[in-house]
Amino acid sequence: MLIRFTDKGFYCEQGDFYIDPWKPVHRAVITHAHSDHARPGNAHYLAHRISAPVLRLRLGRDISLETLEYGEVLHMNGVELSLHPAGHIPGSAQVRVAFGKEVWVISGDYKLENDGLSTPFEPIPCTHFVSECTFGLPLFRWKPQELVFADMLAWVDGLRQEGKNAFIHAYSLGKAQRLIHALHQAGANIRVHGAVHNTNLALREAGLPIPDVLPVSAGQPIEPGSVIIAPGSAAETSWTKRFEPYAEASASGWMAMRGTRRWMNAERGFPLSDHADWDSLLQAIQLSGASQVFVTHGYTELFCRYLREHLQLDAHVVSTRFTGETANHSEEAPEE
Numbered sequence: 001m002l003i004r005f006t007d008k009g010f011y012c013e014q015g016d017f018y019i020d021p022w023k024p025v026h027r028a029v030i031t032h033a034h035s036d037h038a039r040p041g042n043a044h045y046l047a048h049r050i051s052a053p054v055l056r057l058r059l060g061r062d063i064s065l066e067t068l069e070y071g072e073v074l075h076m077n078g079v080e081l082s083l084h085p086a087g088h089i090p091g092s093a094q095v096r097v098a099f100g101k102e103v104w105v106i107s108g109d110y111k112l113e114n115d116g117l118s119t120p121f122e123p124i125p126c127t128h129f130v131s132e133c134t135f136g137l138p139l140f141r142w143k144p145q146e147l148v149f150a151d152m153l154a155w156v157d158g159l160r161q162e163g164k165n166a167f168i169h170a171y172s173l174g175k176a177q178r179l180i181h182a183l184h185q186a187g188a189n190i191r192v193h194g195a196v197h198n199t200n201l202a203l204r205e206a207g208l209p210i211p212d213v214l215p216v217s218a219g220q221p222i223e224p225g226s227v228i229i230a231p232g233s234a235a236e237t238s239w240t241k242r243f244e245p246y247a248e249a250s251a252s253g254w255m256a257m258r259g260t261r262r263w264m265n266a267e268r269g270f271p272l273s274d275h276a277d278w279d280s281l282l283q284a285i286q287l288s289g290a291s292q293v294f295v296t297h298g299y300t301e302l303f304c305r306y307l308r309e310h311l312q313l314d315a316h317v318v319s320t321r322f323t324g325e326t327a328n329h330s331e332e333a334p335e336e
């Protein structure tokens, strides 16, 4: 097998590199800059060009980092290595590894809906496809983002008329910029947490058209009726007092699950995800044309059984021993 599952992560022995390793290695190919895929301590990193400033922000200015454009091919001891758009967050990539008759695609995290900021997902034909399945249950079926944003804007507008701010929890990389992009276009007055602000600066350095929104700490008072975007961890601190009166919401795929909103203590939940939903996972797997499918992250056992029994696919679960995945079904590892 061209790719082996090891206790440091996915390893290509022929090319001598790891993909999203979760223990330090000499050569790491990184699908995207989320903290559960891009870990510190590797001797050398390879990632898409757009990921570079965020990787340096998160892992240190001095990391040894080589970048590729989408579709650019690197030859390593006879192995073809290339990155292809995953549509998950800006700079996210599927990794294609080809040698002899085997073509592997390790998708990392992905989604099929075009969010307007990330380069849209491209299906890459392969013999072996490694797919995440964070939302690999039929109950996860996303509404088109336009409808979710219309609901969000109506909620923000209602609050503004009451003189209240809208405080929205979102991951600082990916989800936050997706919200800023949509709400800024609609004329919302947006302020962001420092972690979101720093990520915005890094993405702008990478050439992305992220609107220039002020961090909360910028000094200017928060105008009533503002939208504050911050990672969920900030919502549990006294940092939020300055926004009163406000109402809280969470923007996450988990909001599609009954009861999650109350459990996460948010008044409103907007089911908006940067991961593929049930239908998109099945679509991506079928588009790959792979004869063997490996599933990671999330509802692996149930999802794998469905692929075997209903789609007659030669599907396998990659044990969490090889992915470093934690037991809770977190959409991403906690950030900041």
Ligand SMILES: [Zn+2]
Pocket: 032, 034, 037, 088, 109, 332
């Ligand atoms: Zn991710």
